[in-house]
Amino acid sequence: MSTFLTGTSLSNPNPNKSYEVVQPPNDSVSSLSFSPKANFLVATSWDNQVRCWEVVRSGTSIATTPKASISHEQPVLCSTWKDDGTTVFSGGCDKQAKMWPLSGGQPMTVAMHDAPIKEISWIDDMNLLVTGSWDKTLRYWDTRQANPVHIQQLPERCYALTVNHPLMVVGTADRNLIVYNLISPQTEFKRISSPLKYQTRCLAAFPDQTGFLVGSIEGRVGVHHLDDSQQSKNFTFKCHREGSDIYSVNSLNFHPVHHTFATAGSDGAFNFWDKDSKQRLKAMSRCSQPIPCSTFNQDGSIFAYSVCYDWSKGAENHNPATAKTYIFLHLIQESEVKGKPRIGTTGRK
Structure with missing residues (x-):
């Protein structure tokens, strides 16, 4: 596998001319989360910090x-918001989760x-x-309680x-x-082996709860339906690859309105896809460093990455002198995220 920076075409951290978030973290960003109620963006970082910005368009x-x-006390790995937008939760290497009233x-x-x-989520229901x-x-x-309501053992x-x-x-x-099925969370509904051959990196539940996306370190995404009668709709596809170089899919985000989705990868690219028509809607230019995380805001008008x-590539390939951290905000165009009819369809049922 070649080194990440290969020539002048990949020397630009912002080839898509996105808006730069001011005062970013001093170290790599591990998660990004937008408030479900307003344009407040939270980032967690390997510098042990959780930061919040107001975004005004x-x-x-x-x-x-x-x-x-x-x-x-140690690097922070994950974040989520309470549904009412009042509170941020974060967790990380200090083995604890914190609740932060804004x-x-x-x-x-x-x-x-x-x-x-590694992961955290607020379940409003x-x-x-x-x-x-x-x-x-x-x-x-x-x-409000010191001890967990329930502990679920995982296989790994x-x-x-x-x-x-x-x-x-x-x-x-x-x-x-x-x-x-969170109606009865103490029992597994189903356990499957990933349709991808290598380590799972990210997941995203379908907006209609009928299935999920899975991304892996091999530059591939799996589209999986839960209903056995829908198994013919399952498929996997390659993305975030450049010739023989294969890059991790680090983030999967469904658009909150059009229900298309974004992938972001270690190749420094983010792309928008429509799983129903099996099409890539928009490929963005590759940035000069990986994209470890991304998210849409609540109305899908802004994509943060x-x-x-x-x-x-390990600590030995980390150069603090050149590895500046950026957070960018991309203004979404509807043409980038609105689904298209499937190629070859005639309109007949």
Whole structure:
């Protein structure tokens, strides 16, 4: 595999002319989350910080203002928002999750594990926080109580998690994909082996809860339906590859309006796709560093993504002198994310 930077064409961190978030983290970004209620963006980072910016759009321009930040004791790996937009949750290598009221209250530790917390999600319908850890457990938390409401054993370390109530899917080491129906979360609904041959990197539940996307380190995405009668609709496709070079798919995000989706990868590219017509809607220019995480805002008008070293080539390939961290905001054009009729269809049922 060649080195990441190959020539002048890949020396630009912002070839898509996105808007740059001011005062980004000092180290790589591990997660990005937009408030479900307003344009507030949260980033977690390997520099142990959780930061929040206000994003203000005026026509075709965007301005960002740093609002606040909190610290963990070790690198922070994941973040999520409460559905009402008042509270941020974050978890990481200090084995704890913190609850941060944005009204100005002090952050509180609300969850603990025996190993780093890799994934976190707020389940509004249950009024519970769920955390997934490398200690091979999922834990559900009522944030008013010190102990978890329920501990679910996993077959391996948690690598990825997606929730769209009542559907929850957990990806672990050894390519396990465990599906839960959150109406009865203490029992597995279904366990399958990933349709992809290599390590699971990210997951995204379909907006209609009928299935999920899975991305892996091999530059491939799987589209999987849960209903056995829909198995003929399952497929996998290649993305984030350049000749013989294969890059990890690091992030999967469904558009909140059109239900198409974005992929972002270690090749420094993000693309928009329509799973129903099996088409790529838009391919964006490759940035000069990997994209480890991305997210849409609540109305799908802004796509946030980070451009920074993603540690996939180890510490020995990390050069602090050149590996600046960026967070960019891309203004979405409807043509980039609106689905298209499937090629070859005639309109007949």
